[in-house]
Amino acid sequence: MPDSVDAATVRRWCAAGLDALRRHRAEIDALNVYPVPDGDTGTNLALTMAAAVEAADGAAVGDVLRGAARGALLGARGNSGIILAQLFKGLADALDGVAAADAAQLARALDEAARGAYRAVAAPVEGTVLTVGAAAARAALAAADGAGARSGGVAAVARAAAEGARVALARTPEQLPALARAGVVDAGGRGLVVLLDALVQTLTGEAPPPGGAPGPATPPAPRPGGTMEREAGSGEYAYEVQYLLQAGAAAVEALRGVLAGLGDSLVVVGDDPTWHVHVHVNDVGAAIEAGVEAGRPSRISVTRFADQITARAEAPRPRTAAAVPSQSAPPDARAEAGAPAGVRADAGSPVGVRADGGSPVGVRAEAGETAGVGAEAGARAGVRAEAGAPQSVPAGAGAPVGVRAEAGETGAGHRERADAGREERADAGREEREAEHWERADAEHGERAEAGRRDSGVVVVCSGPGLARLLEAEGATVLTGSPSTGEILDAIRGTGAGRVVVLPNDPNVLAVAAAAAAEARAAGVRAGVVPTRSPVQALAAMAVRDAERRFEDDVIAMAEAAARCRAAEVTIAGREALTVAGRCQPGDILAIVDGEVNLIGQDLSQTACLLLDRMLAGGGELVTLVSGRDAPEGLAAALTAHVEGSWPFVEVQCYEGGQPHYPLLVGVE
Known part of the structure; x- marks a missing residue:
């Protein structure tokens, strides 16, 4: 058995790991917390690993791992693929410049990989692949410090890591209620066990232990509905906090972590040194204080959702000939619905102003607008008459235009008629000049809008040909299925725009989209991700998109519209x-x-x-x-x-x- 892990060993391990993931793909796909046949963790891991294998090259172990990490990042599919890429990056960082790793170095590298994966996740959750990776690292460090490492070298460390991961995987249902309810173990954790077993097999030639993914011995007893862990959403937080921030990129990165621990709906967009910060929290002071510590905040805005909802509900609504009364649930419908278990009304759900008998005005309320106002942020106040529309008659215009003096009228009457004629000609000239002005303004506005559209783009991920056509008609570049980081990055570049918004439409694509946006920003494209979880939220976000707005404002507006859906x-x-x-x-x-x-x-x-x-x-x-x-x-x-x-x-x-x-x-x- 080898005493160290060199570049050739890493390449063999990557190839063996890919082969093992392909064999266990269906098994891992089936480890879905929902009883729906759409699990794809095994598929995503196999595809990500294939990209890592293709890029794994170099003379030293650190070089090979660096290439694998880069390949995995660009080829990552789903959250599991992103975590796998981070694990490879941690291994590469720990073994940078190392020609061949001994037992102690391998153990430290596994530990650094596990820690790096935790750092990469804004809100780490126990009972996931993170927990399994941490357990593997602890077991590896213990083996490296013990007699087993001296007798077995790197093989002993690899065996300990694989066994530690296996034990931790079996316990994931105890840590994550969703797994316990479904009677399965964590799919990403199972994939990591498969990879560690492949490492053991590469080093020793030993086949992995028989048996598939372990699960709980008995079905868990259901917990009361109020104690179930579930996605919190904006309804868990009472305040929306926004501010502009002058700060360096490093300080903003630290700020992201602080705010992620305070609430949700976190969006930080911008360029060094100006950033726009948006978050939903309960502790307003802590959110603002975090901004003060990071840099210099300004234009601070705090909105209490409960007050906002009340204000919108109580505000007098503009009435038209077909005004629409406030919606209330019919008594029979309310009785049927009861207390909607597990259903919450999103904070800030827009009441909206309707005209023409209930058809929506077509402009959705933007973040931070006053109650009852449906105009987008940045729209001009007031209504401009279109070119050629009749203008109001100025006061003191003399006799109304079109009234002729009767026969025998006095000189004063004649002068009055002449004055009226001059006024009429003046009005006509003024209307013509105003019409020309608005025509020029419309042309300039159209040119600016067209320039904005050319310089901005949207990349949307969805499944289904009808959805793809619908979103393409809205001007989006559409990717279907579960695209990799590289595929999303290619789509961002393919828009040819300098400002691009990505709508992932699936929690499992969110991390991949974020990685692609980060790569695009490094290449000079201003890219942002609106964390949509469903295509219906993407439709809501696309409805408020405005290419003429500042990019940061547009991202915030789209994120708010998606959150309200x-x-x-x-x-x-x-x-x-x-x-x-x-x-x-x-x-x-x-x-x-x-x-x-x-x-x-x-x-x-x-x-x-x-x-x-x-x-x-x-x-x-x-x-x-x-x-x-x-x-x-x-x-x-x-x-x-x-x-x-x-x-x-x-x-x-x-x-x-x-x-x-x-x-x-x-x-x-």
């Missing part, structure tokens, strides 16, 4: 599982809201109707329905009729998305 999915259970809503069986209809199973039913249409009632009970004026590939004919029409009957002042928009796995996507704004 509550998203849900309706799908079909692929296996038996214990969920927040109870135990489901294969073939059951599942309604998932904010990442949790909210309803279990037998009929797709009935379950979807009840889902809409529950979501609308929390408020909303616009429902977006996106039909999937397997949606039955007439589903959208039936749901539209239900909303029109039960919620008469709610508008419904329907689209054919064609997405797999989810017959229906729902958005409520």
Whole structure:
């Protein structure tokens, strides 16, 4: 057995790890916390590892690992792929300049890799691959300090790391309730065990222990709904804090970590030294103090969501000939919905101003605008008359235009008529000059808008041909499936724009999108990520996009619009599982809201109707329905009729998305 790990050994390990991940791909894919056949962690890990193998080259062990880390980063798929790339980066950093690693160096490298993975995650969660990696590192360090390392060298360290990871993996359901409810272990952690087993096999020739991923011995008892861990969302935080910040890039990076620990909806965009900071928190003072410590904040804005909602609800709404009253749930609908378990009304859900009998004005309320105002930030106050529109008659214009003096009128009357004629000609000349002015202004405005569009772009990730066509029609570059970091980076570059927003539309793509945006920024492109979790949120974000706005303001506006859109999915259970809503069986209809199973039913249409009632009970004026590939004919029409009957002042928009796995996507704004 070798006494050290050299460059050739690392290349063999990477190849063996890729082969093992491919063999275990289906097994790892099946370790999904939801009983939906869309798990892809195993696939993502295999694809990411393939990119790492292709780039793993160099004369020294550190060089090979550096190449593998770079390849994994650019080829990363999903959150698991991003973590794998970070693990390789940690190994490369620890072994930089090392020709061949001995047992102690290997153990320290595994420890640095685990620590680096934790640092890369804004809000680390135990019971995940991070926990498994940390356990492997501890076991490796203990082996390197013991007699086993002296007798077995690097092989003993690798065995200890793999066994430590295996034990930690078996305990992940005890640490993460979602795993316990589903009766599975963490999929990313299982992938790491497979890779460490491949390292042992590379060093010793020993086959890994038989058996697949371990799970809990008995199904866990359900916990009370109020104690279930779930995605917090903006509803958990009472205040929105925004400010401009003058600070260096290093200070801003530290600020990100501080604010991530204080709340959610964190967006920090800009260029050194000016940044725009936005976060939802409960401790306003701490959020502002963090900005003071990082640099010099200005234009500080604090909004309490509860006050904002109250102000919008109580503000007098402009009325038109077809004014729309405030929406209230019909008594029977409220009774049916009950207390919407697991469903919350997003903070700051817009009331909005409607005209023309309920059709939306078409401009959504932007972040920070006053209650009841629907105009976008930066829009000119007041309404400008279009070119050629009749202008108001100035006071003191003399006799009304078009009134002729009667026969026999006096000289004064004649002068009055002459004055009126001159005034009429003056008015006509003034209207002509104003028309020319507005025509020039419109032309200049159009040129600026066109220039803004050319210099700004949007990259959107989605699945389904209908969704792709819909988003492309909005001017977006669309990627389908689960793209890699490199593919998203190529799409950003392919827009040819200097300012690009990325909409990932899937929690599992978010980290990959962030890595691609970071690479783009390093290449001189101002790229930002709006953390959309569903295509319906992307549609909401695209509706408020304004290429003429400052890039930072546009990113914030799109992020706010996406956050105001509550998203849900309706799908079909692929296996038996214990969920927040109870135990489901294969073939059951599942309604998932904010990442949790909210309803279990037998009929797709009935379950979807009840889902809409529950979501609308929390408020909303616009429902977006996106039909999937397997949606039955007439589903959208039936749901539209239900909303029109039960919620008469709610508008419904329907689209054919064609997405797999989810017959229906729902958005409520």
